[in-house]
Amino acid sequence: MDDLFETLPRHTCSWIKALSIPTKGKGAYYKYEGFWNFRILLEGAILAQRTFKAQPSDVFLCSSPKAGTTWLKALAFAIVTRKQFDAASSPLLTTFPHDCVHYLESGLEQINENHKNSDFPLVATHLPYASLPKSVVDSDCKIVYIYRNIKDVLVSHYCYMIEVAKLQVEDVPFEVVFDEFCQGISWYGPYWDHILGYWKASQERPGRILFLKYEDMKMDTTSNVKRLAEFIGYPFSIEEEKTGMVESIIKLCSFDNLSNLEVNKNGNYRPEKIGAVANRHLFRKGKDGDWKNYFTDEMEKKMNKLVDEKLIGIDLVLK
Numbered sequence: 379m380d381d382l383f384e385t386l387p388r389h390t391c392s393w394i395k396a397l398s399i400p401t402k403g404k405g406a407y408y409k410y411e412g413f414w415n416f417r418i419l420l421e422g423a424i425l426a427q428r429t430f431k432a433q434p435s436d437v438f439l440c441s442s443p444k445a446g447t448t449w450l451k452a453l454a455f456a457i458v459t460r461k462q463f464d465a466a467s468s469p470l471l472t473t474f475p476h477d478c479v480h481y482l483e484s485g486l487e488q489i490n491e492n493h494k495n496s497d498f499p500l501v502a503t504h505l506p507y508a509s510l511p512k513s514v515v516d517s518d519c520k521i522v523y524i525y526r527n528i529k530d531v532l533v534s535h536y537c538y539m540i541e542v543a544k545l546q547v548e549d550v551p552f553e554v555v556f557d558e559f560c561q562g563i564s565w566y567g568p569y570w571d572h573i574l575g576y577w578k579a580s581q582e583r584p585g586r587i588l589f590l591k592y593e594d595m596k597m598d599t600t601s602n603v604k605r606l607a608e609f610i611g612y613p614f615s616i617e618e619e620k621t622g623m624v625e626s627i628i629k630l631c632s633f634d635n636l637s638n639l640e641v642n643k644n645g646n647y648r649p650e651k652i653g654a655v656a657n658r659h660l661f662r663k664g665k666d667g668d669w670k671n672y673f674t675d676e677m678e679k680k681m682n683k684l685v686d687e688k689l690i691g692i693d694l695v696l697k
């Protein structure tokens with residue numbers, strides 16, 4: 379793989395530059411198939427591209443980082459496991475959502491194990507559509523894509539990196555990350571191209587890709603959770619609706635509930651692979667509109683213009 383990485387465009391991101399400890403080259407982004415990412419995740423993606431065998435019954439949960447993945451994973455997992463576990467016995471009470479539904483590019487072994495041993499065909503990925511293993515597209519399995527207001531994605535990502543890298547805001551000013559992001563340089567970025575890839579695929583494969591928007595899910599969680607359940611093939615029965623199953627899943631997966639569980643307050647994620655990340659960093663505020671606390675008027679105008687230019691003719695609201 380070294381040969382390949384030597385040929386790829388490389389960028390050392392701003393928070394890595396700000397770190398006082400040496401990163402031994404691990405903090406660089408590489409541009410692979412049009413998108414920026416860390417080498418370790420690209421290696422995982424390439425391995426998945428070469429070896430992963432999707433089943434037609436798989437459901438892929440796809441997103442850019444910070445667009446609402448943790449919430450989507452929790453909801454989809456609660457929906458497909460509801461016959462086995464009620465809200466009082468759900469594994470989500472003691473297991474981090476990312477350990478309930480694994481990422482293709484970093485949890486391939488567990489996904490392959492699940493294919494053999496489980497009835498829950500959920501697989502998550504942040505990979506862009508063009509980088510999905512061919513078997514995913516060929517199997518015609520269903521894809522759920524969650525997206526979110528571009529400004530909140532950027533702020534969520536910024537706050538996450540500051541926390542995870544244990545930096546101060548002064549070490550990496552928001553303006554610097556904003557400029558990088560607008561140039562398309564972000565984790566799995568450009569964000570707009572990520573969305574466009576799935577959007578175009580959804581036009582070519584009608585009925586196979588469901589788009590969910592984080593803000594819509596916040597505003598009307600019930601309808602969106604029902605749409606999700608229906609789409610992934612686990613619709614709620616009338617009886618379940620009458621007995622409050624939908625509400626109970628929504629409550630179980632709510633930000634307030636998940637963020638206050640011991641596992642999500644004090645647990646760690648993937649200690650051996652990429653270094654420990656505290657689970658609590660995935661539960662920051664869980665609100666829309668926090669970008670207003672970070673963006674200047676000028677940044678807002680620049681971002682709006684960028685979105686208008688990049689997503690011309692696309693029926694998705696990103697700002």
Ligand code: PAP
Pocket residue numbers: 441442443444445446447448449452530533534535537631632633634636660661662663664665668
């Ligand atoms: P990931 O892609 O790295 O897994 P992801 O889960 O997509 O991250 O995004 C994290 C955001 O989702 C955080 O947003 P914030 O920084 O603006 O607060 C996090 O708070 C929010 N989040 C996590 N769980 C939930 C939930 N159950 N309901 C609503 N928002 C949530």
